[in-house]
Amino acid sequence: MQVRYSTSPTSAETATTADLRDTFLVPDLFVNGEVHATYTHEDRMVIGGAVPGTGQLDLPAWTDVLGTESHLERRELGVINVGGAGHVIVDGEKFELEHLDGLYVGRGSEVAFAGEEAAFYFVSASAHATYPATLLSHEQVEPVALGSPEAANERSLFRYAWGQDLETSVLQFGVTVIADGSVWNTFPPHLHARRTEVYCYVDLAEDDRVFHFMGQPGHTRHLVVRNRQAVIAPPWSIHAGAGTGSYAFIWAMAGENNCYTDLSPVAVDDL
Numbered sequence: 001m002q003v004r005y006s007t008s009p010t011s012a013e014t015a016t017t018a019d020l021r022d023t024f025l026v027p028d029l030f031v032n033g034e035v036h037a038t039y040t041h042e043d044r045m046v047i048g049g050a051v052p053g054t055g056q057l058d059l060p061a062w063t064d065v066l067g068t069e070s071h072l073e074r075r076e077l078g079v080i081n082v083g084g085a086g087h088v089i090v091d092g093e094k095f096e097l098e099h100l101d102g103l104y105v106g107r108g109s110e111v112a113f114a115g116e117e118a119a120f121y122f123v124s125a126s127a128h129a130t131y132p133a134t135l136l137s138h139e140q141v142e143p144v145a146l147g148s149p150e151a152a153n154e155r156s157l158f159r160y161a162w163g164q165d166l167e168t169s170v171l172q173f174g175v176t177v178i179a180d181g182s183v184w185n186t187f188p189p190h191l192h193a194r195r196t197e198v199y200c201y202v203d204l205a206e207d208d209r210v211f212h213f214m215g216q217p218g219h220t221r222h223l224v225v226r227n228r229q230a231v232i233a234p235p236w237s238i239h240a241g242a243g244t245g246s247y248a249f250i251w252a253m254a255g256e257n258n259c260y261t262d263l264s265p266v267a268v269d270d271l
């Protein structure tokens, strides 16, 4: 597990491209047969990837970083399968996940990942209460239609955990799928002063990239992002992107609250 410290907006403004990538991009989460993660001090989120291959992988405790005997002793977890069919075992109960299906796991549970074709993206955050494990089937979530083809930002927002329907302490997550022919996500952009957000871009072709925009609205920077790479957006940073081909992305947030609508739109004039 890698540890990243919190950042200030001005550090992003003056960072070199390499510094910016070292601080905000999480590039190598998915390695066959392994579980990898990054702990960010931004709202103390853990961002991880588990690729079980032919075996079964336990969610590591990472006791030296989390200070607990088990990963979820003081945390809750969101999982999304970004590969082929697989399953997640929560306290002995098996949950089958197809591509882009999600799973919420509450505080205190033990988790293991399996499935030869599966690749699990996960995010955990501090939890003050315990809620039951819940399967969030991509097919059964009614998407919200956003944007338009004329603005090249038509997309479907699948909200898995967003402070309504499913109870969580602070974690919100879901998937946004960009429509064919559109390129933009999250445009016009927004900020949320009370939460950190992490995007993980998925379903990009090998040669495609997303140009991810970050920074304070008047001082934007960009990161060039590949398939299955994540980007940390601290509360002071916009988070939007334009892709060179089709893609989807997983968004996950944690912080002061789990109220999806607690955000401030940014006017295009202010960019």
Ligand SMILES: O=C(O)C(=O)C[C@H](O)C(=O)CO
Residues within 6 Å of the ligand: 146, 155, 157, 175, 176, 185, 186, 187, 192, 197, 239, 251, 263
């Ligand atoms: O495409 C979008 O717009 C999103 O998916 C927005 C994210 O859900 C988000 O940034 C929530 O704060």
